[in-house]
Amino acid sequence: MEVTETLTGANAGVRRQRLDADIVCVGFGPATAGFLATLSKQLVNADGTPAVESTVMPGVPPQVLCYERADDIGFGVSGVVTKARALRATFPELDRAQIPMAAPVVEEKVLYLLDPHGASRRSVALRLADRLIRTFNWMLPFEEHALKLPWTPAFLHKHGGMVLSLGQFMQWVGAQVQSTGTVQIWPGTPIATVLLEEDNSNVAQASSPAGSAGASPGVSIGSGTLPQPAAGTDCATLTNRSRVVGVRLLDQGVDKKGNPSGGFTPGMDIRAALTVVGDGPVGSIGQQLDAHFDLPHSHHKRDWAVGMKFVVDLPENTMLKPGTVLHTLGYPEPEIFGFLYVHPDRVASLGIFVPSWFDSPARTAYRYLQHWMLHPYLWRYLQGGKLRSWGAKTLGESGRRGEPHLVGDGYARIGEGSGSTNVLTGSGVDEAWATGTQLAEAVLDLLKAKKPFTRQNLDETYVKRRRASWVEREALVAEKSRDGFQRGVVRGLIGMALVGLTNGKLRLGREPLQPWKRIPSLEGYYHGRITPNEIAELHAECAAKGVSLHDMVMDKIGWPAVPFDGRLLVSHQDALLMGGKVQAPPGFADHVVFLYPELCQKCGTKICIEMCSGQAITRGENHVPNFDREKCVHCGACLWNCAQPLAYDSERGNIAFRAGTGGLHSAEN
């Protein structure tokens, strides 16, 4: 067995085992699934002989490995409605009946929800619109405090598509891919770092942005001093000409800070000619590549949303048919969008998106989700239902504007983390899948031509395909479609309509701000509704009780109490234990790290605590939050939400979100 030595970084100097493969994939999401589904079918000829040969094991097909962070494939993903164009291209004979919880789209509605409580924060324009709707409701498609939009633009439609549980779909795809015998998918195996190499063959692991699992030369985690501007890697000799030569798995048997403890097992180095990075919007390897190679000029990743959802058993007498798709806007806050997708057998996926342009410093997806469910229009469908599982994830909403360098020597990026999401149509799974298939076709071309996976070769095959595809064409139209939301919801909606109806020729709004610039103080945000003295009192009371602030703030401004029923309306803590449940295997380091305590100490909003989807971030000593790995659902909301920028990189906050194990055990999401 070969052994390699790391030069720097976490547990530096530790001798590590090495495994050689031809292709290593980071993360098993829709993009990697598309990649593997396409690739795996073409690695072996009909007579069983290799269609292309491995370089590490001559005479057999290429060794293709995929490592997934979550404890099983299909954990920690989301429910979707999709046109499924790319999926059908890969599986022309796709039989929906094979995929649990899949249903064809039969009905779509977009609803504007009015506020029955008067507690939401609405602009003058919206208040006026609400008044007009209520006055003329007799002549409008209005019922139960909701207006059904009489017309929606075609670009929002999902006719001909399907409602899916992405968890169930990923399990199904995983079975298809694995059954070919040409690909191995290993869940429960996070990848810690990407391995980079210079021409002189030095190997180093890139750091996580703003610090790796261990101390790096310019980045001292938990220290009392701010670092000097860092190059983004642990090894100063590495440049942006360095090539990716594989990945390093996460160390096992370490303490919270990553130091060796009982049963220390160094993460293995997986060396491969091609590293396929499909680890989503908050993936550790994607972040490291962004930090090391930087984003292309004028690109940035500033727009995001936290999606939180329930899977619900609908009441026995439900009137909702499988394939029904409801989208909502306007409530519980104008900035928050909702969805309800109906699966077969009286099951629904439903939830909300809390976007980056919702400026509340006390934003909480969980409480808002409950108020959304309780809206009269929706509650009549949900009352008597039962929570089956719960989950949350963040979505990169920058679209093509957030596209990183798609390829480099030894690596290629696909899926959501590569900027494939269409931010106009709100479609991401189909696009991610398509980028995976495009890369697979490119890789097969290169393997057959016996060409190496260089930046140039990948550019001429994968990137060329992607640029010529519908994914790129539609992404270009969508690129600036949400800029209007930077100036308010009404302008945002008008801006989207303008872009959609003019094919991108007209747009409205401005370049998105960095997330931290959009987070106001509590006093400023609630000016006129809660006095600074009252906020100080709430702060003190919450600190004494060790709880986050948002519930008390929402109570104060008039949100009604949530009537817990133990079935569907349950406490946040109970949701963590029902259906999904969170698991955190022992022996791994914390994956959420507050880099510089002094920045936390001066932070007034502590929005990371308010926004945490799993209540894993709580008040801590000396005003530095605590992180509890046993509650983390790995949604990544903390990464986006931090209100404190780093001195040397204003695009990043003071929270590092690294590779980690565990998370939700739910396959229905």
Added chain:
Amino acid sequence: MSTSYQIVVCAGIVPDPLQTLEPVTSPSGPALKNEMLLPAVLDPWASHALYEAAHLAKNTPGSKVWLVSLGPKAKLQQVMMTVAQKVPFEFVALDGPVSGFTEVAEVSTILAEAIQAIPGLDKSKLLVFGGWESASRGAGATMQMVGERLGIVDQFQGVDELKVAADGSLEILERIEGGKHQISKCAGPPALLGWATGNLPEPKNNPQVGMVNMRTVMPALQKAKPVKFAGDGLSFANVALPKQLRETRIVKDKSPDDIAKEIVDWIKK
């Protein structure tokens, strides 16, 4: 005395214990609601048996471990993605229903036949391991009946420890009432051990072990023998979850004594 073992581990798959389970009545009898939608894991009791088997094989040169598992092929494949990274074994797959409601006698017959069909099996070296109980079945009868069908008379249940003496004899710690262990000795294989929790931690994932195992796992799945249960003479009078009352509070800063006191107070209420 130096010897080697052929260790066959019987391990079923069960719904991930973190899921909420609900019994329902299906056309073919009782079942768990949405069982095929739920993520599955290797039965935790049998997992301990597998880890103990791998440990024994590692320390006894020339030994080998087989893992015999009954379940729907697609689910078995998925579970193997995780299990195969843990310890080395050769996989024997049986494609059939997964449920705690199948008849033990039939399950044990199928498992015993699968063990007997393993090529090159030498009964004088055979140790059959499994879970004393199961996460889907609390009767603790399956392994006992597997042993009977294989003609193994030395059986031990609730095993927490196995030591091999210098003369090759086996010293076995079995759980008995009152939180105590009974120490038994037997001359050696063949023997059947139904494991409780053992003493070994869950092995860490090892990609190289996974790659080696996968060379046998995928072919085993492809040629998995389909299994059907007759279910003759089996009837269920009633299937229900125990009534439960949930009050959840997660605390990190309380002593075990305080937590125990609070729970006792809560029960008394």
